[in-house]
Amino acid sequence: MNFILRGFGHYAPEKVLTNADLEKIVDTSDEWITSRTGIKERHIAADDECTSDMGYEAAQKALAQAGIKPEELTHIICGTFTPDSMIPSTACRIQEKLGIKGQMCLDVQAACSGYLYALQSARGYLCLEPDSKILVVTSEVVSRRMNWEDRATCVLFGDAAGATVMTSGDTADGPHVVDVMLAADGSLGDLLTVNGGGSAYSYKLGEAIGPEYFVEFKGREVFKHAVRNMTDMCESILERNGLTKADVNVLIPHQANLRIIDAVGRRFDIPEERIFTNIARYGNTSAASVPVALSEALETGFVNKGDLVLIPTFGGGFTWGSALIQF
Template sequence: MKTNFIIRGLGMYAPERVVTNVDLEKIVDTSDEWITTRTGIRQRHVVAEDEAASDMAYEAAKKALANAGMEADELTHIVCGTFTPDAIIPSTACRVQEKLGITGQMCIDVQAACSGFLYAMQTARGYLALEPESKVLVVTSEVISRRLNWEDRTTCVLFGDAAGAAIITTGEADETPRIVDVILAADGSLGDLLTVNGGGSAHSYKKGETVGDEYFVQMQGRDIFKHAVRNMVGISEKLLAKHGIDKNDVDVLIPHQANLRIIDAVGRKFDIPEEKVFSNIDRYGNTSAASVPVALTEAVETGFVKKGDLVLMPTFGGGFTWGAGLIQF
């Protein structure tokens, strides 16, 4: 018998501090016009000095639990997607568990960069298939501002900090929102096009050494654009074909919020009209693994996504990783 996976609640959090393009003009050689026309980004949120990934994840998790009408101690698993964890050890998932005031749950971090939410959601579906009575918190949180070289105008203007969360359980066949399916993929041979190498075992530091450029996000934007659009479209077509769904039956497209040009290109190549594409990149920038759940939460809260809608969520991230998810509301 097929297992049905239900999203019981959604939540998101963005730090209070907002950094506009005009603010960036004061610290790096760029302009509001340059950033807006090339990326669609007008502002982004940046964490406070005492704020970490687990703090944002905790806030998003609380909202998702409230939205689901659940208490934290009902959870059985916590899956956290992030490439900017609080620490190498302990996991950010364990920190979130601690902040929620609960113990005993299985906690794990998943690292798939901007594809982190779909990778974490698929991980949750695996646990639920094995243990159908489980209640899984999927939370993604990124503090990218601390992995940015604020003197590099090609990267520092693109990213923001945020967290998104979903509570996933099994359910009846007629319950919604229902996760129809998720398909994931990766190509490690392209990994060097988008990196944060510093601090890893291949690029470690000795005590007293200066942190170099390798500690921060480094990317080859033009090559990434090409692969991102092609793979997001391709895997979306594969997902729909698998379930015999015509692209005209997709009611809402919520792609990874990386760049407005990428979002527009995916929509055009997929023949999805602009009014069916949800974007909030102008207010948040690229929040990596938090991008899709933040956009999904806002789309639901604002009524952009309505009951009965079929929502397609393609994503692409460092690794390279990519994937597509389909949700029936």
């Protein structure tokens, strides 16, 4: 079966928070942030804007590009670690905003690997029900999970959403997913966490919110595991498909940190001009990172028909994966 990607869309909030703006909030500087992360600015959701709002905007664009009406959808899969609420799911909220009913709706939580986990889930549903039309949305309001007094984390993240419409079909119908590989190692989970609000951390009405409710991580350890696992998974997926590094036209990695992206590119022998990055303008948008980059790469002509695109990702859990998409 061929897994066709019929439409892409992305959305970022109107508000932009620059490094200069952050200098007024925490003890940091544009030079410090840029030299260590490659980030110059990030988008921040409006006070009345939530994860499903952004996902809806991205979904509309993907559906329009695909030429598919919302009521034709059979499944909605949303990847996020910043849902609107615990119940209902964000996928259900997006369905409501699309004005439709009856579709299977599901949230997937794999942090920054959320898009590939959601994409692989969509492939599974298509194998069971080949006539399905599946909307994959990844949307994150990471700013609501930021400790704005912690300069090590608050400079890294931004808010955005990306969406993809997937169906079965002929490879002539559009870009198609060649393969996806996923992995995880829960024993390393404590290196990147948002613990507050979970059942392992009890809380009572009226209690103060502590740092455990926000993103906490050990940067050096995360960096080391991210580079190694993303590179290894890229090599594995190419080997499984009888391909080599020379067959890859474009690398679109998770936009976590420019140093990580550069390290993966060097270890994988991919020149800078074949690596798509937009981290300078968005920061790390977690699960939204890859689909936003994919959508922009297509929109700007960075990716063209015939290109084989390799997508590595890494996130909290730890989770990681890679995908091959033939355009």
